[in-house]
Amino acid sequence: AQSVTQLDSHVSVSEGTPVLLRCNYSSSYSPSLFWYVQHPNKGLQLLLKYTSAATLVKGINGFEAEFKKSETSFHLTKPSAHMSDAAEYFCVVSDQINGNQFYFGTGTSLTVIP
Amino acid sequence: GAVVSQHPSWVICKSGTSVKIECRSLDFQATTMFWYRQFPKQSLMLMATSNEGSKATYEQGVEKDKFLINHASLTLSTLTVTSAHPEDSSFYICSASRLAGDLNTGELFFGEGSRLTVL
Numbered sequence: 001a002q003s004v005t006q007l008d009s010h011v012s013v014s015e016g017t018p019v020l021l022r023c024n025y026s027s028s029y030s031p032s033l034f035w036y037v038q039h040p041n042k043g044l045q046l047l048l049k050y051t052s053a054a055t056l057v058k059g060i061n062g063f064e065a066e067f068k069k070s071e072t073s074f075h076l077t078k079p080s081a082h083m084s085d086a087a088e089y090f091c092v093v094s095d096q097i098n099g100n101q102f103y104f105g106t107g108t109s110l111t112v113i114p
Numbered sequence: 115g116a117v118v119s120q121h122p123s124w125v126i127c128k129s130g131t132s133v134k135i136e137c138r139s140l141d142f143q144a145t146t147m148f149w150y151r152q153f154p155k156q157s158l159m160l161m162a163t164s165n166e167g168s169k170a171t172y173e174q175g176v177e178k179d180k181f182l183i184n185h186a187s188l189t190l191s192t193l194t195v196t197s198a199h200p201e202d203s204s205f206y207i208c209s210a211s212r213l214a215g216d217l218n219t220g221e222l223f224f225g226e227g228s229r230l231t232v233l
Contacts, residue, residue, distance in 0.1 A: 034221060043120070043207055043224035044158075090157060092222075102148075102222060106157045 002027045004093050006105035014113045019078040021108045023065075023091035026072065033074040034092040035065055038107075044090065050074060061085070086112045116142045118210050120225030127198055128233055135193045135228045137208035143188035144210035148222070149181075152205040164191050198232045205229050 007022040025031060032051045036044040048059025055067040061084075065076045074091060091105040117140040127133050137147055146165050150158040162183050164170040170183035180202075182194040191210075195202050206229075209222040 036224070041205070041227065041229065043118075043226040044209070044222075045224070046221050049221055102160075104157050104160075109155070 002031070002093050002101065002103045004091050004103050004105040006089075006091050006108050008108050009106065010109045010111070012111040012113060013081045015083055016080050019063075019076070019081045019085065019110065021076040021089050021091075021110065023074045023076065023105060024072050025074060025091070025093045027093055032094045033065075033067060034094075035059065035063070035074075035076045036090045036092060038088040038090065040087075047076070047089075081110075081112045083112050083114060086110055116140075116210075116212065116223040118144075118208065118223045118225040120208055120228050122228055123226060124229045124231075126231045126233065129199050130197055132194055132196045133198055133230060135195075135206055135208075135230075137191045137193070137210070137225050139189045139210045139223070142210075142212050142223075144191070144212065144223075145188065146211050147185055147191040148209045149183060149191070149193050150207045150209070152207060152227075154205075158207060161193075195230065198230070200232045203230055203232045 003026045005024045034049045035047040037047050038044045047063050048057045050057050050067045058064045063078045065074050067074050089108045092102050094102045119138045119140055121136045149161045151161050152158050160173050161176045162170040162172045164183050164185040166185050166188050172178045185191040205227050207227045208225045
């Protein structure tokens with residue numbers, strides 16, 4: 001069975017400091033992993049995705065994530081937080097065998113302090 | 115990039131009335147669309163999976179007679195909240211995937227969401 005755990009419901013960082021949003025997954029098969037961002041009262045926007053190619057994935061707005069199979073993790077990072085990064089972030093997993101199913105984490109709310 | 119449009123973005127209605135929310139894929143054909151409900155400060159809850167030309171598959175606990183889903187074309191799916199009550203107030207989001215191949219690699223394209231307020 002597939003599942004996603006976002007370890008922090010809320011993360012707060014100062015502007016200009018690094019961001020780390022943690023995600024662990026459980027998947028019986030080769031997973032596809034995604035990070036989406038949601039600003040208030042908006043839909044979800046794809047930041048990046050891993051689909052069995054390079055384990056270090058670069059996304060939009062300076063975000064990147066590294067797929068670590070041994071740790072079953074797909075943490076999202078950014079070297080320097082910007083005020084506009086304040087939003088809700090969701091880690092999502094799907095498997096390539098049952099590609100019609102997407103499993104959402106509970107979300108991490110990122111606050112950026114000026 | 116692929117764009118999914120939801121309409122209306124915000125609707126207020128009286129208790130007992132029905133509300134229709136549209137989800138359109140503007141520049142691609144969406145074989146599968148998903149409908150979610152999101153409560154404040156919570157994750158998305160999948161309500162149903164909609165395939166073009168067939169009946170939607172509802173998640174456990176979602177009343178199919180309450181939330182009517184129609185996916186009549188490859189670019190349009192609708193969610194109708196029938197006989198709405200205040201507890202149906204929520205943020206409803208749709209997403210779409212392109213051809214079958216996209217399902218295995220991601221990615222989902224999300225609408226902007228529709229906020230329903232039932233008085």
